[in-house]
Amino acid sequence: MINLQPYESPGYFGLIIGLLLPIIIGLFYGKRLVIYETIFSLTFLVLTFGGKDWHQGLALIGYVLFELIVIFAYSKYRLKRNRTSVFIIAVLLAIAPLIVVKMTPLFTIKSSLIGFLGISYLTFKSVQMVMEMRDGAIKEFEPILFVRFLLFFPTISSGPIDRFRRFKTDYVNAPERDKYVTMIGKAVKYLFLGFLYKFILGYFFGKVLLPVLAHESLAQRAAFFHTGLSWPLIEYMYTYSMYLFFDFAGYSLFAIAISYLMGIESPLNFNQPFKSHNVKDFWNRWHMSLSFWFRDYVFMRLTFFLMKHKIFKNRIHVSQVAYLANFLIMGFWHGVTWYYILYGAFHAVAIIINDIWLRFKKKHQVPSNRWTKGLAIFITFNVVCFSFLIFSGFLNTLWFK
Amino acid sequence: MNVNEIVLDILNGITGTDFSKDMDADIFMSGLVDSMATVELLLELQDKFGIDVPISEFNREDWKSANKIIQKVESLQ
Numbered sequence: 349m350i351n352l353q354p355y356e357s358p359g360y361f362g363l364i365i366g367l368l369l370p371i372i373i374g375l376f377y378g379k380r381l382v383i384y385e386t387i388f389s390l391t392f393l394v395l396t397f398g399g400k401d402w403h404q405g406l407a408l409i410g411y412v413l414f415e416l417i418v419i420f421a422y423s424k425y426r427l428k429r430n431r432t433s434v435f436i437i438a439v440l441l442a443i444a445p446l447i448v449v450k451m452t453p454l455f456t457i458k459s460s461l462i463g464f465l466g467i468s469y470l471t472f473k474s475v476q477m478v479m480e481m482r483d484g485a486i487k488e489f490e491p492i493l494f495v496r497f498l499l500f501f502p503t504i505s506s507g508p509i510d511r512f513r514r515f516k517t518d519y520v521n522a523p524e525r526d527k528y529v530t531m532i533g534k535a536v537k538y539l540f541l542g543f544l545y546k547f548i549l550g551y552f553f554g555k556v557l558l559p560v561l562a563h564e565s566l567a568q569r570a571a572f573f574h575t576g577l578s579w580p581l582i583e584y585m586y587t588y589s590m591y592l593f594f595d596f597a598g599y600s601l602f603a604i605a606i607s608y609l610m611g612i613e614s615p616l617n618f619n620q621p622f623k624s625h626n627v628k629d630f631w632n633r634w635h636m637s638l639s640f641w642f643r644d645y646v647f648m649r650l651t652f653f654l655m656k657h658k659i660f661k662n663r664i665h666v667s668q669v670a671y672l673a674n675f676l677i678m679g680f681w682h683g684v685t686w687y688y689i690l691y692g693a694f695h696a697v698a699i700i701i702n703d704i705w706l707r708f709k710k711k712h713q714v715p716s717n718r719w720t721k722g723l724a725i726f727i728t729f730n731v732v733c734f735s736f737l738i739f740s741g742f743l744n745t746l747w748f749k
Numbered sequence: 750m751n752v753n754e755i756v757l758d759i760l761n762g763i764t765g766t767d768f769s770k771d772m773d774a775d776i777f778m779s780g781l782v783d784s785m786a787t788v789e790l791l792l793e794l795q796d797k798f799g800i801d802v803p804i805s806e807f808n809r810e811d812w813k814s815a816n817k818i819i820q821k822v823e824s825l826q
Contacts, residue, residue, distance in 0.1 A: 485805035
């Protein structure tokens with residue numbers, strides 16, 4: 349049986365646009381073709397998780413059933429009572445499959461049997477259900493809509509991470525014609541921009557330049573007191589950063605474009621991140637659907653809890669502890685390796701220093717002109733690129749392999 | 750004090766900025782209110798008005814200026 353990975357080949361795009369046509373025509377006339385859309389979505393799920401990846405398909409089915417039980421049970425419980433301990437157990441259960449998958453590499457070289465492409469992204473969608481039920485923002489559990497949301501295939505492999513209530517509003521209403529026409533326009537633009545990003549620039553940085561620079565850096569392992577610090581390594585850092593951005597932003601544009609064509613306004617993921625003038629600004633522009641998820645479901649909830657129960661006297665300490673927790677969890681989410689965790693810790697420290705500087709700036713007169721603004725962008729860019737060098741795992745190869 | 754004054758007072762306490770001259774200024778865009786300040790704002794509102802706003806219900810669009818916060822508080826009271 350055939351197997352097609354999302355957004356990888358011209359064939360995939362040809363097939364998806366072709367099969368989307370009835371949906372597009374339907375939406376143009378203000379109708380959602382629910383049955384056709386279901387068959388269409390199932391087809392693409394089978395293409396992604398079928399064939400040689402059939403075991404991933406089974407894992408996905410198991411995952412969906414498990415989350416359905418957890419969330420359904422919590423929704424029933426929440427109708428009657430609202431204890432914090434039960435809420436915590438529900439959250440832990442909802443993330444349990446992901447934890448197992450992420451911990452498996454520590455014990456064995458085989459990948460986990462319950463793992464599948466996109467499990468870390470689906471987990472964000474599952475956990476938010478529990479959190480919003482706790483808040484009373486989602487009162488009734490709608491299993492079919494939830495499965496639709498969870499398995500919305502344009503974003504299944506790597507996001508952007510949508511929110512259930514937002515998705516539901518789009519899904520139960522077909523967009524107005526004017527709006528839908530604008531969305532088609534945007535989708536076309538995003539598709540072409542995505543091609544430029546992923547298949548031209550991402551390919552150039554990642555597949556053409558990067559292997560050469562990796563090779564040259566590894567040849568200079570002994571440089572600078574055996575740290576491996578060399579010119580090729582610095583070039584590797586910037587090149588990898590460009591690759592990471594263009595590859596991921598390109599993918600995101602495809603996912604958003606296909607969502608738009610299906611009448612769903614999936615959230616944007618990138619907003620010119622290399623123009624950020626500080627690290628805080630960077631996290632409002634880089635992988636936004638992830639950072640906003642962490643902001644809303646980890647950082648804000650944790651600070652709320654810490655402040656309400658007056659755990660720390662000083663509000664600055666509250667924010668610092670919350671930043672550390674927030675970014676360390678984000679690090680672990682990427683994978684249980686020293687470099688992902690260090691990447692998280694690095695950004696926590698960077699944003700804490702950033703906050704200290706912002707407080708200093710508020711109290712003291714600091715010159716502000718186009719030179720200082722340029723300098724701020726330059727510093728932020730380099731801090732970010734350095735963090736991506738950590739993230740790349742290349743230092744692990746350079747030092748320990 | 751009425752709702753207007755209390756809200757302006759809370760905002761002033763959190764951001765160190767007086768918004769009484771510009772009640773429609775976007776408090777998030779200016780960077781004066783970050784996530785931490787948002788949580789402080791919610792806690793203060795809970796404290797002063799007894800209104801309970803869960804984080805899930807906090808939609809930045811609806812709370813982005815002094816005027817919008819006042820509207821929200823009045824509708825929730």
